[in-house]
Amino acid sequence: MYFLNSKAKLGWIEVITGCMFAGKTEEFIRRVVRLSYAKYKIQIFKPSIDNRYAEEKVVSHSAKAIDAIAVLDSAELLTKLEPDTLVVGIDEVQFFDQNIVETIDSLANRGIIVIVNGLDKDFRGEPFLNVERLMSRAEEVKKLHAICVQCGNLANRTQRLINGQPANYYDPIVLIGEKDKYEARCRHCHEVTY
Numbered sequence: 001m002y003f004l005n006s007k008a009k010l011g012w013i014e015v016i017t018g019c020m021f022a023g024k025t026e027e028f029i030r031r032v033v034r035l036s037y038a039k040y041k042i043q044i045f046k047p048s049i050d051n052r053y054a055e056e057k058v059v060s061h062s063a064k065a066i067d068a069i070a071v072l073d074s075a076e077l078l079t080k081l082e083p084d085t086l087v088v089g090i091d092e093v094q095f096f097d098q099n100i101v102e103t104i105d106s107l108a109n110r111g112i113i114v115i116v117n118g119l120d121k122d123f124r125g126e127p128f129l130n131v132e133r134l135m136s137r138a139e140e141v142k143k144l145h146a147i148c149v150q151c152g153n154l155a156n157r158t159q160r161l162i163n164g165q166p167a168n169y170y171d172p173i174v175l176i177g178e179k180d181k182y183e184a185r186c187r188h189c190h191e192v193t194y
Contacts, residue, residue: 012138013116013137014142016028016116018119019120022155024117025060026062029060044067045069046068046092047096048070068091074100086113089116120132121156125192148185153188156186159191
């Protein structure tokens, strides 16, 4: 995918997705670092609501980190995009407004490599619209899995826990948290209350 001939034009979309604790952020950082060896100008963006580890860094659960620019939405991302940027990384793309999909598509069409990561499903097990739409537009999709904390099966769902109990279906979709609020679960162990 990264071999270019003299007639080739840069510009594509890579999506890294899966449930929480699957290694999405580490894969995201690995891909961005790999492209940095080509001396491409790279900018990393993250949603400002995700400040779990740091305001101006994307940080994995295992503490790998890369500098990032926190933005409120896709419009602010575009205002902070520098003209010579060839690679754009976007962390936690599911937390952005719906215009992020067209923004990413436009960047790729302009010759920018766009690498995004994000949850494919919310705590209910239903698709996050931004990720679902991006998966159909991307040149590459990498779906990662975790291990179910209940049974050891392949986990592809994110279990939200409130006071140690499965969250209610009608709870707000976005609740920033870590191992205190979320677990990786398989389809058989995932629970949602009503």
